[in-house]
Amino acid sequence: MKLSKSKVNQALDMLAKEATVLVPMIVDGVSKFAPWGTEGKLALDIVNTLLPPKDALFPQTEKMYKYKVSAETAEVKEITDSDKQVVFGLRSCDMHSIDCMDAVFLTKGYVDNFYSRKRENLTTIAINCTKSNPTCFCDSMGVDPNNAASADMQLIDIGDAYVVEARTEKGKAVEALWQPLLEAGEGTATPISCELKLDMAGLPAKLRGMFESDIWDDGYQACIGCGTCTYICPTCYCFDINAENHGQEGVQFRCWDSCMFSEYTRMAGGHNPRPSKKERLRNRFMHKLAYFDERYNKNLCAGCGRCVVNCPVNIDITRFIEKVKEVPVNG
Amino acid sequence: MSVDVEKKNVDPNWEPKILSFSCNWCTYAGADLAGLNRMKYPENVRVIRVPCSGRVNPQFVLRAFQKGSDGVLVCGCHPGDCHYVTGNYFTRRRFLLMQRFLEYNGIDPRRFQARWISGAEAGKFRDTVTKVSNDIKALGPNKKFQESWYKERGESNE
Amino acid sequence: MSDIQQELRKTARELLESGEVGYIIGWGKGRFANQTHPIFVKDPAKVDELVWDDYCLSTLAKYTQDDKYPEKKIGICVRGCDSRAVNRLIQDHQLKREDVYLIGIPCSGKLDPETNEPAKKCVECAHRNPVVYDVLLGSPVEEVPQPERFKEVEELEAMTPDERYNYWADVYDKCIRCYACRNVCPACNCRECYTDQYRVGWQGKQNNRAENQIFGITRAYHVGDRCIECGECQRVCPMGLPLMKLNRKMLKDINNLFGAYEAGLDTETKPALGHYETNDVEEFM
Amino acid sequence: MVEIERECSCEKNPLVPQVCQIVEITDETPDIKTFKVKTMEGTKPFAPKPGQLGMFSLIGIGEGMFSITAQGEDYLDFAIKKIGMLTDALHEVKPGKQIGLRGPYGNTFPTEGCKGKNMLFIGGGIGLAPVRSFIRYAFENRKDYGKIDIVYGSRTPADLCFKDDLFKNWPAMPDTEVHVTVDKGDENWNGHVGFVPAFVEELNFSPADTIVVLCGPPIMIKYCAQSLKKMGFADDQVVTTLEMRMKCGIGKCGRCNIGSKYVCLDGPVFTMAELADLPAEY
Structure with missing residues (x-):
């Protein structure tokens, strides 16, 4: 079945009756996934939004529980609200990052209930890429820009229409909803690949042995220690937990945190295991390229290129990967 | 998104919350004297004693609005009379700018004021807070800069 | 430009070989033609990594703050903006003049890598030639007067308070609080920023309008009289927020209230908020 | 020689604390106090193994991870040194104070593997x-x-x-x-x-x-x-x-x-x- 591009607005309207539908939009100059029906311009033709859709599952600020305290007593009430959401038009790299977050929040001993509630209520509708940015390198990171395997539904851009491929129950429900809009028809898209190619073979294992390498002694100096790379990264998931107090009551919330900030690892008493930009940048690159692979068997870098474009001082993970490749083994 | 709803739907019994940062050496003594002389001034002004008007970090003002104040008043010694010699000269520069900067960010400048009130000027203290209180009553509740927590809870919040 | 690049590399080599400086902070080329990034050259054999082209946008003086007690002088390439930043840091006692060797480069403006148009911060620049240097490469360029320095501020001032509030609220709503504006700013040199002392209660870590307003206003106010108008905050902001409209409002009022003022042109002029006059404007009587 | 046991399990939301009560505070040294904690029902909040951790929260002020220094039939003991914002506040509280507690977290000392040694x-x-x-x-x-x-x-x-x-x-x-x-x-x-x-x-x-x-x-x-x-x-x-x-x-x-x-x-x-x-x- 296929969905004519002229009917996309109608399709989104239908979805929006049942759920909050997040679509790539340009809102006031910033491209991001914004709720369909709010002010902004639908932008299905851009390769990557500036802000990834991770906010849908892992909001920058998420309230966890309300509390009331007095001199002696304390009361805690968990916040469990979670609405139905659909992310429409996400790219394979962003889908990969949801896979990464699933691994973090849903496996390894504990399930994060705040995340899992949102995840269960989320339907993902991916669209294949028909072109790539010069900074795209997802196919080097094991992501297929033509197909997001784990999405609930894949749309394949065949020019004037999207071929609809529902893959899960959630995806089939969307297909059923769209039934009045769909037409018979099949088609394929010409597969694309990224121009920027990186050789990742053996890199995670090699990096694991390079913690003490002098490769880290160069390049970190330019870092200004801001959180841009981590906040616009679709896969960065680190968070902080804090309280917002209002007299005797308040709300405990979690919010994004960045490993690039100095106080991220600083302990009470002042000791900081990652005291300078060097250690912090090393941890970020190692986490993206080696540690995560070791723990979850995936690259934490989706190859979307957002940090490459937006770093204020052009610190470039792709050039770092090339640099690692050049280091002789056992060197 | 608009916040220009201030004057509409205001409870007739609404009383503004006004915070006054008062210098220990002059204004606080002036307020004290006003009390001793049984002068009446609006009870909606809460006085916070500070060692010097120069102690008042501009962020105190922002936080006050954020936490639900409808107006902020900073009071100190007359220029030249500072207990620490120069504190209020810096206050003057700082708050001349702060007032304009808050106005630029959309706050009515009447909501944030500074005054010099000496320890002997009990009457000036009474007149100033009365005027500020009346001004702010006329302006209505402030919602700008406020945390959503307070906005959601409306006027019942104390 | 390539002449200056040649000269820059030559000067850098000499400085490094003679041991006059420990390293040189300049610009290097990224993967793409429209990218440069700050580089730190220690080895005289690597001076050819230094470039001087249309995309050398980053200001460099802030990096001296990562190395406050250098063994040898730090060599820094300074354009107008960088040199003013150096002056500001010296005036704040965050940097010693004798700890830096300034390689002055007159600059006629850089290009925005996205549009290839002249970068906004350079179009608005009033001091293209370094105001302090140890050696000057090339010859001074013509300064471009900026009669419209406060035009954007005036446009906002003409709005009603509610319009202004809503304008800024929209801006603060977009902020993701990555702190790039703070970290890149050569005037932000506190050892520990108040935002990092969030446990003290200055700044909540949650991202919402109220907290973002506090951050936006406090950042601009803290920078205050130290802003050298390099425009880096606005350039690095990933959300493209008009931060210079905040900084310039402070500067406009400083100019109106306390006399003509531009930060960092020299180290002698007292900063507007670092001193006072007994006969300052009086509005609080 | 020794294998460290790793396990974890959780039925309810692991990030939301249960409200517990400090029933007794013992001064160990000028800057270390031991806090005895029970649930509001007077039972043991959870049964940790030696070496495991508990996330102790002074609700509204902060949370901190502390090792559980002892446990009895119906209580857990935390010995806490005054070192930062949370612990400063903790050292000011009186018995009867209700706090938040979640855990147990982390692995345990190899109590089994050490047997006979x-x-x-x-x-x-x-x-x-x-x-x-x-x-x-x-x-x-x-x-x-x-x-x-x-x-x-x-x-x-x-x-x-x-x-x-x-x-x-x-x-x-x-x-x-x-x-x-x-x-x-x-x-x-x-x-x-x-x-x-x-x-x-x-x-x-x-x-x-x-x-x-x-x-x-x-x-x-x-x-x-x-x-x-x-x-x-x-x-x-x-x-x-x-x-x-x-x-x-x-x-x-x-x-x-x-x-x-x-x-x-x-x-x-x-x-x-x-x-x-x-x-x-x-």
């Missing part, structure tokens, strides 16, 4: 708090373990915590020796004066069939590990417990990683052999 417990300062959970376990199951040596040091005699245990309860246990040292004595101090690593070397323990459990300030751990190596202890005979800044406690929030391991989930207990394989970033 001689035990050498080394603690420095507040570092005795986590070790104490294992010491108490060993005494409760005294026949399972061989000779027990406890080496403990603090800055001054006043800073020695768990004094009752050190000078009364533990020395009275069968086949047990307690060695106490201070960095700097005072006029009433007749015991040993000197740093813990040097003291350990002086005591010259035999590595044969012995497992060491070591915890203290990072610098003490480092030098003790060197001393033990000199005495012939292999890396897998030495068990230590680490601390890092933690927020979630369940291996999600990211900050307590050492390499790909999370201290809150895969730790805090590691053998020196395991640590040798991890980046030295703690």
